[in-house]
Structures are given as structure tokens and as C-alpha cells.
Amino acid sequence: MKAANSMSLIKLANGKIYDPAHQVDGIVKDIFIRDGRIVNRPHNDEPITQTYDLTGKVVMAGAIDMHTHIGGGKVNIARMMLPEDHRGNEQAHTDVCGSGCGHAAPSTLTTGYRYAEMGYTAGFEPAILPINARQSHLEMGDTPIIDKGGYAMLGSDDFLLRMLTAKQDQNAINDYVAWTLHATQAIGIKVVNPGGISAFKFNQRKLDLDEHHAYYDVTPRDILKTLSRAVHELGVPHPLHVHANNLGVPGNFETTLSTMGASEGFPLHLTHIQFHSYGNEGDRKFSSAAAQISEALNNNKNISADVGQILFGQTVTASGDSMMQHLNANHANPKKSVIMDIECDAGCGVVPFKYRDQNYVNALQWAIGLEIFLLSNDPWRIFLTTDHPNGAPFTSYPHLIKLLMDKSFRDETFAKLNLDAQAMSTLSSIDREYSLYEIAIMTRAGAAKLVGLRDRGHLGADAAADITVYTDNADREKMFAKPDFVFKDGELVVKDGAVIKVTWGATHTVKPEFDRGIEKDLLQYFDKYHTIQLDNFKIGNDEIENNGRGKIIVQPCEGRREKSV
């Protein structure tokens, strides 16, 4: 992780800095890097090893994708089932990079290179099935350059549902949640269709927020309330990451609005909220509820969201939500799908999709996502994602940024869409254009704060020197597609939009304290009902460190709350 030349001092001179964590909005100043970290202006007598003249360039921290499916079982199934989507997207090996391929679900090497080439220096896998965590970390370990981490999925696992049914107290739940974070080397907790993945195994085909699970005495609301409180009380910085019930169902915005209240004030992050912002009005019984959702987001300061924008073209949806993906399989394109029940722990569903601009529903989905971006007024609580690859591959981010920053480009694109969808959207009446500062919040400072990365996403002293340098260009797509320079931990890894050096990033985790007594129950449970040993469920640090190539960074859990009475 250290810079190649120890004790070297690098000067990035005269760049125009966008560093929202320090309220720096386009101010010209120098940045100094020593041993992979940003440092204050050094003494005049310290020799500068290398200076980059960045006059006229835009400088931001490395971008952070806080929700991207880059590693684990369902991603690998997506890769495996779509050879036709890889063809034509091959990457020959070079002196620097290994070969690979893929578009919607690229190989791990290609994923790392492509992210770095767009100025991203971290990505977080949002759906680590605890039982499958080893595979997730193996795949992320083979993803070069960028830092990574993941959110462990709870909420349809038998152990938790059993605890809730038995009305075990919050402290016991907190211990189990903390134990899961440790065992899976995760940095957050995710819940996917709370209770629904489990309910599907009992042949329930839908589960509303207040509907009872067929077997456990539990509703999704109970799960959300208990887990959001657990995450908060453990001091885990990232709020409970929620993929709500009823994904994709027309009229689901009401579930989403109710979900916002389900945590009773504890922080919640609602992910790919675009897929949960659908009304059921109009001739087609499918309409935009972006206005209602954005208004609720603006009013509820404990709620954050990422959008999960869809963009047109071929992609693949990979989700833990086996219940809803089983329904979505009817819309698969090409016509195939993989649906799995997994280990009384979770599930998954992989369904290829082709979003088409002349399709009414797809066109409106596109507009709904942008409406949410533009109507949400706090960029610290709304995040730029396509839910890669579910809405579109992450490589389309520069295009998405242009849509947000350039109204005329957005209007031109909108005017080409399905006419009925245009009639159902207010998009062209929205004048807002995102500023570079706001983009830097969404993709850097805000994302780092949300995930709980103390030393990333900003350019202050002692931050890791993950830095991206762009040439200012009115065509924002071109600008964000090809940075001039990307530094990862102080090392120049990308020049003129191409990888010139391959490094291996770190894995960010949290390790909140907990009462290890919970393991006694888990040990019995595993021995009796599972098919592996409890010890083998846990991922050791050495597995991620992988003979020195990987590294674990434990981010602090500040403000851990006292145990509740």
C-alpha cells in the first residue's frame, strides 16, 4: 500500500480543488502527498520529489461507488450465464494489465481497471450473503487497484428470524449483528426484501411491509426496526442498507414511504430507490412517484438513498431478492434466469435485462431516476449509482453525470424516448443542473461519510492520497470518462484514462465490540442444522491479506451506544 518511493514528496500544483468535506469549491491550491497520504504544506527545505503542474485541471478525491455488485456468487453466475455479452468486449493483456472481458458483468481484473480509469478508487459490494462471504472477498481480492468492502445481508436468515420470533432482546440481536460483521469482514448490514427471501422458500410470492411471514412470527417492519436499531446502537457508521419490499411493483412507492418510517427514527439508507418509486396511475397503471419520494427524502433527515438509475441497453440484474427476481424472470432478455435458495441464509436471482428507450416502462424508469436525482435537494443524502449492473453497467457513470449536469443534453435525450412515457414525466420542466461541487459530494465526500470511511473521499491532511485529476470540459461525459491522472494511495495508477500501474487496494471493514457469548448459541445451531462448521463460516484476516497483496482497514465505530435496558 505504500508509495513506491518511501519518503517521497509529491506536489500537485495549482489544481482547482473540489473538496466538499472541507467546503472547498473550486479553489486553486496545491496538494502534497507523502508516503501515500495527503499532508499539510511541508517545510520549505523538504525536497519535492515530483511536481505535477495541474493548472486549469479539476482535482477531486478518488470517487467511491457505495453500491456496486462486483463480487460474489450472483455476480459470478451473471458472468457465467452471459458469454454473449462478453464477446466483443474482450481485453487483451498488456505489459501492465491482465486480460479479461465483459460489459454488463465484467471479469474482476477488468472491473478494477475500468473503475480506476474513470477515477474511482473504491467500490462496495452491497449484498454479501454471509454464507458466501468467502467467495465475495476472493473476487474482490482479484479486483485490482480499487479499495473494496461489502455489506452483509441479514433479514431472511433463519437465525435472525428465529431470534425475532422468540422476542429476544435487542442486545442479543446486536451481538448477532456484530458477530456477522466480524465473521464476514463487512463494513455494513444490508437487508433485502426484509423477510421476503425466506418467505419465498415457504411459497409466499409477495410480502408487504406489515404482512406476516408464513412461518416466523415476524413482519418486514419488525425486521427493519430491529436491524436499523442494532446497526445504530453498535455505532456502525453506515446506516442499515435497505432494499425494500416490492421492488419493481407498480404502486410500490407507498411501501417505500412506509419503509422510511419503519425504523422509527433510526437512520436508514434506501438503495436503488428508483426501483421503489413507482405509482400505478395512468392507462398503463405505471407512473412516476418521484415527486412523493423526493419530498419524503427531503423531509426525513434520517433517510438517505442511492438512485439505481437505469440507462438504455443490455445489462443483467443480479439481486439477493429471489422472490421478486422470480417474478421479473418473465421479462428476461435474453430469456433466461437463475433463481436460488441459499443455505437457510438468503437467496439470489440473476435475470438479464435490456432496457429500451421506446419501451414505455423502461423510458419512464429512466425518467423517474433522473427526477429523483433532480428533486432531492441534499446531495449528502442522495448517491449516484446504477446499482451496477442492475440499472446499467458502472461504465455508464460519465454519461449519467452528463445527464445530471447538462439540462439541454438531458432534454434532447428525453425527447427521443417513448412518447407516452414523456407525457407521464415532469422531467423537462426541471431546470436543475448539478454542479461539480455537488457531483463531488455525491461521489466522494458524501459517499465516504455514508459508508464510514474516515480517511477517504476528501483531500484534507492525513487522508489517503486517492486523487483524481480531470481536464475541465463542458462535455461532462468526456471529462469524467477519462481523467488525466488517478493516484491510488499516492501512486500514479492511471494516466490519460489508461492504467499504467496495477496496485491492489485494501478491504474496509468495521469490527464493533460485542458479547462473544452469542457464539455458544451459534455453535449449537450450526452443528445441528447447518452443513458446515461454524469456524469455517468465519473469514480470517489472513484470507483477505492473501500473502500481503490485500490489506484490511478497520474503520472506527464511534458513538457506540450503551446497551439498552
Added chain:
Amino acid sequence: MAPNQMKVTCPACSLLCDDIVVKLDEHQQSMKVIANGCAKSIQFFEQTVTDSKPTINGNPVDLNTAINKAAEILKLANQPLIAGLGTEVQGMRAIMHLADKTGATLDHMHSDATMRNTLVLQNSGWQTTTLTEVKNRVDLLLVIGTDIVSSLPQFFERIIWNESTLFEQDTSTREVIYLGGGKGLDTSAGNSPNGTQPSVINCENAQLPEVIATLNALINGKNLTTDKIAGINLVDLQSIADRLKCAKYSVITWASSAFKFGHSELLVQAITECVRTLNTGSFKFSTRSAGLPLTSGDGDSSVSNVATWMSGYPLRSSFKRGYPEYNPYEFTTEKLLSNNEADLLIWISSFKPVAPSPNSLANHKLPVIVIGHPNMQFEQQPDVFIPVRILGLQEKGLMFRMDSSVTLPLTQIMNSNLPSLSDVCTQIELALNNHESGK
């Protein structure tokens, strides 16, 4: 755990049991399986390992000489084929690097069977489940074309006749149906602990396509005008269809290795279609069903997963153009050898002493490098043989279970002076670099 005892993962079959208790003797030379083992795990853990050395044309050499010779041969090859691939995650990661660097083609010893499943995954997908779900949930197990226990000895005792389940099921009431499998099917493991015999409806596996097509039709509620299919009474198949529809959570399992006839991927697809229909059929939402593909072992799931995440493609794949390509029909060991397309075979088998098939080499003069189990015996000596540590016995590793959802650590239980497969691959790569830079 008593002294010298440990609980380890067994790579001898793809069930990957991780609670095998083994005991080392005081000289750390031999081992006993103390608990939870089966015939296969005993054979694996209690094997006598030959004191083996690297060879060139059958003559013992030191490791460096063998590595350099291997690199020299590899350097001259235009179309190397790396086959066998009996390894786990870490070994396959090293092999992927070597393959990318040298433009090699990759094929696994069980690819014929694996491809029958992969092609279905890529054509229509499927709906499947995993072992812990089966253990706790299944109420009807339909076993197609196999008895399971010949390849996965403890399947029934661990997964079907387990004492307790999460959902208060009396496992002895679980129904087991064997369909097909042909001669020599051992259905004894399907006897319930309460004495209930399984239903056995046998036919040759080559007849299964018509039998499963019929079953699909019956599940779909079609009326058929015949009363026998492949020697099986239609009423028996109707009974299977009815029982599947009435089950709460049926599991349909198959071993694609047993389907040794042309285009048998279509049979796998027909089986998965039964599952699909049961979950979404006209009798909507009345039942849940899931498939359970049984794999062959020797690291097939591990190799397939690693190849997929590192290159984008599962096997059979090739780097001969400098980027990954996938061709399930052309990149087969048999074709590449018989068409003289490969000009070097690197054979890898580090779980079992499986040498490359002499038949496949009979008519060719191509050089052969073997990296594998120290006990390997050859009818025809390879140009280079490099014995490596046995994974799960002498070397740690990481292995995917048959259902791919679970990856488990393999333990190094005994010491060995041999290098690991990963080390050998890395050293060959280094030697290649040295050749290139003229050192």
C-alpha cells in the same frame, strides 16, 4: 479435540464435508480418520504417499532443473493446453496467470459433465437450491439417473436422514424417488430410517430424455395417449408428477456425469424445466421446487468459478489470442489433441494420482508436462513431471462445494518437502520471464 486430532475438510468428493476428524500418528507420517468419515475420505486421508521426485523423461532431477525445463518447453509452444486441472481456488488463480501469459487453452478433466450444466445455465438458466436448504426443507427428493452415493457417499445420511430440521419435519417421512440410473443402482441409502423403501422407477439413462419429456408434459397437465414410455408405466410417471405438485419443497437432483450420450445437456434442460413449471405452472403457486445439480469433484466447481471471475468465461476457454475466448465445443482436450491443435499438454491433478489418459496421447508426439499428485504412475513418461503437495492433506487451500454457494478452507495436515502447485506455476512464470530477458 484430543492431541494430534483435528477437524478438517475432505476434498475426496464434492460434498466437501468439513467435520472429518483425523488423527496423526506420533511421527506425523500417517493418519487415521477417527470420526464422520466415509470410504472415500478414509481412502483420501489414509493414503500412503510415495516419496516422489521431479523427473525429466523419467529421470530424477532437482526441482529447479525441472522448472527450467518446463519453462523451456512452454517457451517453444504456440498452443499450450492446460488440462486435468485437478486443483482448488489458489492453484487455479496461479494457473490463470500462467495461461494468460502463455496463451494457453484450459480444460478440466470433468468438463464433459460440467458443460452439460453450464450450457443449460447459459441457454435458459435454472432454479436451484443448496445443501443446507435441502437438509432442512426437502419433503420429496426426486433422484434422476444416479444413486448419488456412488459418488457422494454420505449424501443421504447427512442431508436427507438428518435427525433434526429447522422446521419440525420428521425426516423419516421424506419421500425418495429414483428415476432411471440403469443397472447397478444402489438405492439402499434411500431407505428411510423408519423402514420405508424408496420408489424406484428404473430405465437406462439414454432413455431419460423421453421419460423426462413425458414427466414435463404430465406436470403441465397434458393427457397422453400411450400407457408406457421407455418401459415405464405412464401411471408411475403420473404419480411422480402428482407427488411433485403436492410437495411443499421438492428437490430434483441429477448428476450430469451420468448422462453420457450426445446432447445430453438437453436432458438437463428438460429436468430444470420440470422445476420451473412446478414453481410457475398453471396450478399457480401451489408448490415450491428446486433443482440440485450434483458435480463430479476434483475441483470442478472451484476451477469453473475462478476461471469465470478472472476471465469472464467458465471453461472451456482459451487465451491463445491474448484475450479470453470461450468455446465449449472446440476447446476440449480430446479434440485439441486428436486434431493436433495443441503442441504442448500441461496436465494437472493434485487431489488424485490421475495421469493423462494414455489413449489421448497415443498418436501424438507432443511434449507433456505433468504437475500433480506424487503417486502418479505413467505408462509413458512425460517430458517433465513435477510432484506437488496433495491439497487438503499436505497443502492448504480453498474449495467450492458442489452447490458453489459455499467455499471452505482445506487444511495442511502433514508436512511435505514438495512445492505447492501455486509455487510451481509462479516459478515457471518467473523462469519464463528470465528466458525472455535472456538471463
